Amino acid sequence: MINMGKFVNYYIEREFLSRxxxxxxMDSLYMFSGIIISVAALMTAFALFTGYENALKNVILGVxxxxxxxxxxxxxxxxxxxxxxxxFFKDRPEIEALDAAISAQAMAVHGKKTKGITLRGIxxxxxxLPTEYHRYVKEGRSRLENDREAVIGVxxxxxxxxxxxxxLKVISPLHSRITPMGLKQKTARFRIxxxxxxxxxxxxxxxxxxxLEAAAQFTLNPQxxxxxxxxxxDAFIDDADILAxxxxxxxxxxxxxxMSEYPGSFRIVSWVFYNGNLFTLITLEKWILFxxxxxxxxxxxxxxxxxxxxxxLERKRDIGILKxxxxxxxxxxxxxxxxxxxxxxxxxxxxxxLGYLLGQLLYHQTIYRxxxxxxxxxxxxxxxxxxxxxxxxxxxxLIVLVTALFPLRKIESMNVTEILRNSPGK
Amino acid sequence: xxxxxxxxRKSYRESAGTLEVLRDVNLEIETGKMIAITGESGCGxxxxxxxxxxxxxxxxxxxxxxxxxxxxGDRRIAQFRNRKIGFVFQxxxxxxxxxxxxNVVIPALIGGMNRKDANKRGLELMRMLEVEQRADHxxxxxxxxxxxxxxxxxxxxNQPAIVFADEPTGNLDPRHSDxxxxxxxxxxxEIGQTFVIVTHNLGIAQRMHRHYVLxxxxxxxxx
Numbered sequence: 001m002i003n004m005g006k007f008v009n010y011y012i013e014r015e016f017l018s019r020x021x022x023x024x025x026m027d028s029l030y031m032f033s034g035i036i037i038s039v040a041a042l043m044t045a046f047a048l049f050t051g052y053e054n055a056l057k058n059v060i061l062g063v064x065x066x067x068x069x070x071x072x073x074x075x076x077x078x079x080x081x082x083x084x085x086x087x088f089f090k091d092r093p094e095i096e097a098l099d100a101a102i103s104a105q106a107m108a109v110h111g112k113k114t115k116g117i118t119l120r121g122i123x124x125x126x127x128x129l130p131t132e133y134h135r136y137v138k139e140g141r142s143r144l145e146n147d148r149e150a151v152i153g154v155x156x157x158x159x160x161x162x163x164x165x166x167x168l169k170v171i172s173p174l175h176s177r178i179t180p181m182g183l184k185q186k187t188a189r190f191r192i193x194x195x196x197x198x199x200x201x202x203x204x205x206x207x208x209x210x211x212l213e214a215a216a217q218f219t220l221n222p223q224x225x226x227x228x229x230x231x232x233x234d235a236f237i238d239d240a241d242i243l244a245x246x247x248x249x250x251x252x253x254x255x256x257x258x259m260s261e262y263p264g265s266f267r268i269v270s271w272v273f274y275n276g277n278l279f280t281l282i283t284l285e286k287w288i289l290f291x292x293x294x295x296x297x298x299x300x301x302x303x304x305x306x307x308x309x310x311x312x313l314e315r316k317r318d319i320g321i322l323k324x325x326x327x328x329x330x331x332x333x334x335x336x337x338x339x340x341x342x343x344x345x346x347x348x349x350x351x352x353x354l355g356y357l358l359g360q361l362l363y364h365q366t367i368y369r370x371x372x373x374x375x376x377x378x379x380x381x382x383x384x385x386x387x388x389x390x391x392x393x394x395x396x397x398l399i400v401l402v403t404a405l406f407p408l409r410k411i412e413s414m415n416v417t418e419i420l421r422n423s424p425g426k
Numbered sequence: 427x428x429x430x431x432x433x434x435r436k437s438y439r440e441s442a443g444t445l446e447v448l449r450d451v452n453l454e455i456e457t458g459k460m461i462a463i464t465g466e467s468g469c470g471x472x473x474x475x476x477x478x479x480x481x482x483x484x485x486x487x488x489x490x491x492x493x494x495x496x497x498x499g500d501r502r503i504a505q506f507r508n509r510k511i512g513f514v515f516q517x518x519x520x521x522x523x524x525x526x527x528x529n530v531v532i533p534a535l536i537g538g539m540n541r542k543d544a545n546k547r548g549l550e551l552m553r554m555l556e557v558e559q560r561a562d563h564x565x566x567x568x569x570x571x572x573x574x575x576x577x578x579x580x581x582x583x584n585q586p587a588i589v590f591a592d593e594p595t596g597n598l599d600p601r602h603s604d605x606x607x608x609x610x611x612x613x614x615x616e617i618g619q620t621f622v623i624v625t626h627n628l629g630i631a632q633r634m635h636r637h638y639v640l641x642x643x644x645x646x647x648x649x
Contacts, residue, residue: 006535006538006539006540006541007532007535007536007538010535010541011532011535014523014524014528015523317519318521318522320519321519321521322532322536323504324479324481324507324513325507325508325513325532325533325536325580326504326505326506326507326508326509326533326536326537327504327508327536328504331536416476416481416482417473417476417481417482420476420481420515420519421472
C-alpha cells in the first residue's frame with residue numbers, strides 16, 4: 001500500500017524550505033492578502049460586538065442588582081417586611097448581598113439649570129451592597145457621612161456645572177403639597193461628596209445617590225422602601241430568572257405563615273426580565289454581523305481558488321511526472337490542499353493579529369465615541385476571548401477548505417500522456 | 427516472460443477523421459534485455475511506450491505482466507507503476523524546485539519508503555551514476571548529460587522490472603548522448619536492468635539486444 005503521508009509531507013516540507021520558492025512565497029502572501037484583510041475585519045467586528053455585549057452586561061449588572069423584590073400594587077416595602085425578607089433569604093447560598101433601596105423621580109436645580117433626575121437612597125455605609133456602587137464612585141467619597149450629602153452621576157454633574165463640594169437643590173413635585181398658603185414644594189439641598197461614573201449614560205446622567213434616611217425623609221415615607229435589592233453569586237447570575245420565579249412563590253408562602261397580618265403578595269423580578277430582550281437582540285445582531293463578515297472571507301477565498309488553479313496549471317508538468325511515478329490524484333491534491341491550508345492558516349493568524357491590533361486601537365482612541373443616549377455606553381469596548389480567536393480561525397479555515405476543494409478536482413482529470421506530449425523541455 | 431503485449435490497437439479521433447496509430451502491435455520482453463524501438467516521427471513510438479508503461483490505455487489488445495493481464499484503468503495501477511516501472515523521457519522532467527538528490531528519491535517516497543532509506547539509496551545510485559557531487563544542485567545548475575543521469579537514477583530507485591526510455595538522448599549533444607547510452611548498457615550489464623528504448627538513433631538501437639521498427643502501426647523485428 002502506498003503511504004500517502006510520507007510523500008505528501010516531504011513534498012510540502014521541501015517546497016517550503018526551498019530557497020528557490022521565496023519569490024513564490026511572496027506571491028502567495030499577495031494572494032492571501034484578501035484573507036488577511038477580511039479576517040481582520042471579521043475579528044474586529046466580532047470583538048467589538050462581544051466587547052459591547054460584555055461591557056453592557058457588566059455595567060447593567062454592576063449598577064443594578066440581580067433581583068428586585070417589590071410589593072404588588074402601589075405599596076412600598078415596610079421595615080417589618082424587610083426584616084421578614086432578610087429572614088427568608090438568611091441562609092441561601094445563592095445570595096451574596098441583600099439590602100433595601102429607595103428610588104424616586106425629582107428635579108435638580110443649580111443656578112438657572114434644571115434637570116429631571118433619579119434619586120436613589122441606599123445604605124452607603126454598607127460595604128457589601130447588592131450593587132457595585134462603591135466601585136463606581138470614581139472621585140470623592142462613596143461613604144456619605146450625613147443626610148445632607150449625596151453622590152452625583154458624572155454626566156449630571158457636568159450638565160449642571162457642578163463640582164465636588166458644591167450644593168445642589170432638589171425638588172420633588174410628587175411630594176409637594178397644596179396648602180392654604182399656596183403650593184409648598186418639597187425641597188432639599190445636598191452637598192456633592194462624590195462622583196458616580198459607571199460608564200452607562202442612562203445612569204451617569206440621572207443618578208443622585210444619598211443615604212436611605214435622607215431619601216426616606218425627602219419622599220415623606222420614613223421606614224418605607226421602594227424595593228429590596230438582591231445580589232447573586234457569579235454562578236447563579238444567568239439563572240436569576242428561574243430563581244426569582246421560585247423564590248417569589250416561597251417568599252409569599254413564608255410571609256403568609258410568619259406574619260400575623262399578611263401584607264399582600266410580593267413580587268421578585270430578575271435582571272433578565274428587564275434586560276433579557278436587549279441582550280437577545282445584541283446577541284442576534286452579533287451573529288448576523290459575523291455571518292455577513294464571513295461572506296467577506298468567502299469572497300476573499302475566491303482569490304485562493306484562482307491561486308490554486310493557476311498553481312495547478314503552472315505545475316502541470318510536475319503533476320504529470322508525479323503521476324507517471326505512481327503518485328495518485330489524491331496525493332497530489334493533498335499537496336496542493338496542504339500548501340493552501342498552511343498558507344491560509346498563516347494568513348488567518350496574521351488577519352487575527354491585525355484585527356486584534358485594530359481593536360486595541362479603537363479601544364484606546366479618544367476621537368470617536370458612541371452616542372451614549374442611543375447605545376447606553378460611550379466608550380468602544382473590545383473583547384478577545386480564546387473562543388473569539390478559535391471561532392474566527394475555525395470559520396475562516398472552513399471557508400478556505402471548502403472553496404479550495406473545487407479547483408483541486410482539476411487534478412483528477414489531468415492525463416499524464418497529454419501533459420508529457422504537450423510539455424516543452426527545459 | 428516479463429511483459430508481453432498482444433494485438434495492441436490505438437487510434438486518435440481528429441477533425442479530419444480517425445488516425446490509427448497502432449494497428450496490431452505484438453511484443454515480448456524478457457528480463458534483463460534491452461530493446462530498441464525506432465520509426466519515423468509521428469509513427470506512434472511514444473504512444474506505444476506510454477501504453478507499455480501503463481500511462482495510456484489501448485483501444486484493444488492485452489498487456490500481460492508475468493502472466494497476469496493488466497488494465498490501465500485499474501485502481502491499483504499507480505502503485506504497480508511505482509514499483510515495477512521506471513521512465514526516462516527525452517526531456518529530463520526533473521522538478522525545478524527540488525535538488526538533484528530530492529528528485530531522485532521522490533519515486534521511493536511515493537512508494538512509501540522511509541526518508542532515511544530513500545536518501546541513502548538515492549545517494550548510492552548517484553554515486554554509481556557518478557553524479558553524487560551534484561546532489562545538492564538544482565536542475566538549472568546541471569548539464570544536459572547530468573540531468574539525464576539524474577533522471578535515470580530517479581527511474582531506477584525503486585528497482586523497477588522495466589525502464590521505458592523515450593528518446594533519452596534526443597536532447598543531448600553526441601558526447602553526452604554517448605555517456606547516457608553507455609550508462610544504460612552498463613546498468614543492464616551490472617544490475618541486469620531491463621530497458622525498452624524509443625530512439626531515432628540507429629547507432630543506439632544497434633547496441634540493444636533487439637531492435638524493432640514501428641511501421642504502419644506494427645512492430646517489425648530487425649535482423
